[in-house]
Amino acid sequence: TCRPFAEIIVTVQPQLKVCKNTPISVSTTGCNLTGTYKQVFLLVNAAGNIVAVDAIDTDCAATFPTTLLPVGDYKVYALNYDSAVLPMPTLTVGTAVNSITAGCYNTTTFLNAYRCYTIAPLPVVAVTTNSPVCVGNPLTLTATVSSGTPNYSYNWNENRAADLANSALTAYTVTVTDTAALTDAVAYEITVTDANGCTATNFAIAVVNAT
Numbered sequence: 001t002c003r004p005f006a007e008i009i010v011t012v013q014p015q016l017k018v019c020k021n022t023p024i025s026v027s028t029t030g031c032n033l034t035g036t037y038k039q040v041f042l043l044v045n046a047a048g049n050i051v052a053v054d055a056i057d058t059d060c061a062a063t064f065p066t067t068l069l070p071v072g073d074y075k076v077y078a079l080n081y082d083s084a085v086l087p088m089p090t091l092t093v094g095t096a097v098n099s100i101t102a103g104c105y106n107t108t109t110f111l112n113a114y115r116c117y118t119i120a121p122l123p124v125v126a127v128t129t130n131s132p133v134c135v136g137n138p139l140t141l142t143a144t145v146s147s148g149t150p151n152y153s154y155n156w157n158e159n160r161a162a163d164l165a166n167s168a169l170t171a172y173t174v175t176v177t178d179t180a181a182l183t184d185a186v187a188y189e190i191t192v193t194d195a196n197g198c199t200a201t202n203f204a205i206a207v208v209n210a211t
Helices: 107-112
Strands: 016-019 024-027 037-045 050-053 061-064 072-082 114-120 124-129 138-146 153-158 171-175 186-193 199-206
Touching (some): 072 107, 124 186, 124 199
Antiparallel strands (some): 037 072, 138 171
16 A cells, blocks of 8 residues: 655746756755655656656756757656555656556656756857968958857957957958967867857867968
């Protein structure tokens, strides 16, 4: 017979966005895991299937890596159950979250207590230049972004601030007059941030020749 046990408050959370490769971290407040009571977190994809199960059921929290997961929408469920009552819930990756029947828990509370997440794609940036150029002539650097979520912000920088300041531009033209460029290749770097706060960094090495 199932005994009464503590339950988390049933709330449906707004959609949260995390960048690809950033872990999804969740926790519950007020959970009572004394004695034989346990709490396990399940990561579920948009099709309703379990894709990951938190291995620690006594800390009221979980972290799910996203590196190997496809971008898209997910839900994290918190399942409170009594481990003293058999059979225990069978939590298998690939099974539908609403098909879990074994175990001592409140089905309604479990299926309605979740937090929504979207794993957002990372932007990808490529940098091209008109290098090589002769010293004193314009050097043009162009950033092209694919993937990610518009709109984008651009932050240029490199190893000699005298040549290039930070600029929120997709394309940037600088005239290299420093004679040190004749002996040291200059790596111009750009960091792109998309609408979700996801970032990508790339660089191009410019070659400046003597006239």
